[in-house]
Amino acid sequence: MFIDLKNVSFTYNLSMPFETEVLKSINLSINKGDFIGIIGHTGCGKTTLLQIFNGLLEPTEGKITIDGIDINKEKDKLKEIRKNIGLTFQYPENQLFEETIFKEISFGPKNLGIKDDELEERVKKAMEMVEMDYTTYKDRSPFTLSGGEMRRVAIASILSIDPEVIILDEPTASLDPLNKKSLLKLISKLHLHYNKTIVLVSHNMEVIAELAQRIIVMDKGKIVLDNKPKKIFQNYVEELESIGLSLPQITYIMHKLKKIGKPVDSGILTLEEAKNEILRVTKRI
Amino acid sequence: MKFFKNLTIGQYIHKDSIIHQLDPRIKILTTFLIIIVVFLIDKWIGFLIISAYLFIVIILSKVNPKYVLMGIKPLLFIIIFTLLIHFFTTQGEIIYTIWFFTVTKEGVYRGLFIATRLFLLIMSTSWLTLTTSPIALTDGIERLLSIFKIIRIPIPAHEIAMMMTIALRFIPTLMEETEKIMKAQIARGADFESKNIVKRIKNMIPIIIPLFINAFHRADELAIAMEARCYRGGNGRTHYRELSIKTNDRIFFIITFMFIITVFVLKFI
Numbered sequence: 001m002f003i004d005l006k007n008v009s010f011t012y013n014l015s016m017p018f019e020t021e022v023l024k025s026i027n028l029s030i031n032k033g034d035f036i037g038i039i040g041h042t043g044c045g046k047t048t049l050l051q052i053f054n055g056l057l058e059p060t061e062g063k064i065t066i067d068g069i070d071i072n073k074e075k076d077k078l079k080e081i082r083k084n085i086g087l088t089f090q091y092p093e094n095q096l097f098e099e100t101i102f103k104e105i106s107f108g109p110k111n112l113g114i115k116d117d118e119l120e121e122r123v124k125k126a127m128e129m130v131e132m133d134y135t136t137y138k139d140r141s142p143f144t145l146s147g148g149e150m151r152r153v154a155i156a157s158i159l160s161i162d163p164e165v166i167i168l169d170e171p172t173a174s175l176d177p178l179n180k181k182s183l184l185k186l187i188s189k190l191h192l193h194y195n196k197t198i199v200l201v202s203h204n205m206e207v208i209a210e211l212a213q214r215i216i217v218m219d220k221g222k223i224v225l226d227n228k229p230k231k232i233f234q235n236y237v238e239e240l241e242s243i244g245l246s247l248p249q250i251t252y253i254m255h256k257l258k259k260i261g262k263p264v265d266s267g268i269l270t271l272e273e274a275k276n277e278i279l280r281v282t283k284r285i
Numbered sequence: 286m287k288f289f290k291n292l293t294i295g296q297y298i299h300k301d302s303i304i305h306q307l308d309p310r311i312k313i314l315t316t317f318l319i320i321i322v323v324f325l326i327d328k329w330i331g332f333l334i335i336s337a338y339l340f341i342v343i344i345l346s347k348v349n350p351k352y353v354l355m356g357i358k359p360l361l362f363i364i365i366f367t368l369l370i371h372f373f374t375t376q377g378e379i380i381y382t383i384w385f386f387t388v389t390k391e392g393v394y395r396g397l398f399i400a401t402r403l404f405l406l407i408m409s410t411s412w413l414t415l416t417t418s419p420i421a422l423t424d425g426i427e428r429l430l431s432i433f434k435i436i437r438i439p440i441p442a443h444e445i446a447m448m449m450t451i452a453l454r455f456i457p458t459l460m461e462e463t464e465k466i467m468k469a470q471i472a473r474g475a476d477f478e479s480k481n482i483v484k485r486i487k488n489m490i491p492i493i494i495p496l497f498i499n500a501f502h503r504a505d506e507l508a509i510a511m512e513a514r515c516y517r518g519g520n521g522r523t524h525y526r527e528l529s530i531k532t533n534d535r536i537f538f539i540i541t542f543m544f545i546i547t548v549f550v551l552k553f554i
Contacts (some may be wrong), residue, residue: 111474
């Protein structure tokens with residue numbers, strides 16, 4: 001178990017008139033190599049949960065262990081933890097500030113005391129991971145880039161720290177379909193090719209369904225469902241709809257087909273899978 | 286990590302009370318008068334009367350007195366600093382000596398006097414912002430400033446009020462954003478808790494630059510959005526909610542005035 005949360009609660013503005021409880025006794029563990037999708041409505045506590053994962057927020061109650069370190073007790077190790085758990089916020093391009101992309105991406109490793117050749121190596125590798133050419137981009141200003149490119153630089157600036165776990169909060173928000181697709185491909189590559197543990201937060205079912213190996217559904221500060229995507233989309237349609245979330249469109253079609261008596265698998269998540277499943281069923285008939 | 290907790294200055298707390306319903310112009314005017322009076326007071330009895338007045342106002346406003354008092358926090362340093370300066374620098378009867386610093390009787394008296402004055406100044410402005418919504422406040426200021434138009438002094442009352450509305454509107458947004466950027470940079474290994482002051486200032490750059498860039502973007506977008514909705518400045522602009530002076534406002538003003546007169550009468554006795 002890499003990240004382990006026990007009965008974690010969090011309240012903003014404790015004992016103030018605007019007091020709001022955003023997380024209610026969360027129990028959760030994340031293993032190395034997982035690809036987890038967290039889904040839920042705006043205001044369900046997703047972002048707060050992410051900030052708890054790397055010690056940016058301290059829970060009002062409960063215990064968090066990361067890589068065997070209890071972060072409430074050993075505060076001096078927070079920097080070590082943040083090195084291992086990279087967090088990109090929503091619209092990460094809003095945090096860019098350097099003159100060149102090289103400087104921007106080297107900010108993280110520099111803070112960890114990495115210098116010269118190794119620094120360059122790190123930046124190169126991070127840019128390779130987000131599929132940006134080192135020589136063409138390194139001396140450009142991050143503010144001359146397009147939205148999609150800026151986001152890649154921002155993600156690279158986290159990757160250059162070389163974290164074990166990468167947490168992404170709505171990485172595809174307000175990107176055009178093409179950029180969205182390539183960014184998702186990139187995230188999937190981070191998991192498959194570079195063996196990173198990924199926690200992906202989104203309220204877009206399609207995105208989560210396609211990539212995640214395990215889905216955590218949140219509602220009003222609680223974890224409602226925690227299971228494999230197939231299981232969730234097969235068995236918990238009403239639960240999902242009652243909290244205002246919908247299935248991927250293709251899954252709906254499969255559910256409908258099953259309803260009219262076709263022997264299809266209703267836990268289909270992607271178009272490709274659906275095609276094969278329909279072909280399989282029609283051939284058998 | 287919460288960076289701006291307990292900051293109550295300029296915050297509005299909505300409650301249904303007589304004080305909340307008063308006309309903002311009356312509230313601004315009385316606050317203004319009280320501030321002048323607090324500056325003119327030279328006897329403790331005067332402070333006592335003003336304290337009693339503020340106490341009554343705060344009780345009537347139904348706002349938890351704790352929040353009103355919390356407004357002091359950001360200025361506590363200045364108050365204590367003033368207090369100590371007066372303690373040690375005033376000439377007079379020596380009552381205590383530490384090293385080569387001497388505390389005098391007059392110093393203690395003057396220090397406490399000035400500290401009380403500062404305290405009352407903060408109190409008398411914080412009840413105003415706590416009980417008046419930013420919109421009502423700027424509306425009131427606009428109407429008060431338009432008096433200058435009548436006496437032919439050209440003051441862009443509407444523009445000033447609009448600037449204030451926008452500024453007030455964006456304080457929480459900017460604070461939220463600062464916090465978010467700070468967190469994002471901490472996640473990238475930035476250190477904002479360094480003991481070294483030069484280092485600490487240098488570490489502010491990754492916060493300030495993105496903050497400014499975003500603020501400029503936002504200002505641009507806001508300007509376009511306003512133009513798109515045909516905003517053209519103050520000429521001929523009407524109000525959805527017209528301000529009007531009611532009986533309660535008159536009573537409140539008269540009561541305040543009586544308190545002020547009492548202070549002045551006691552001043553000359």
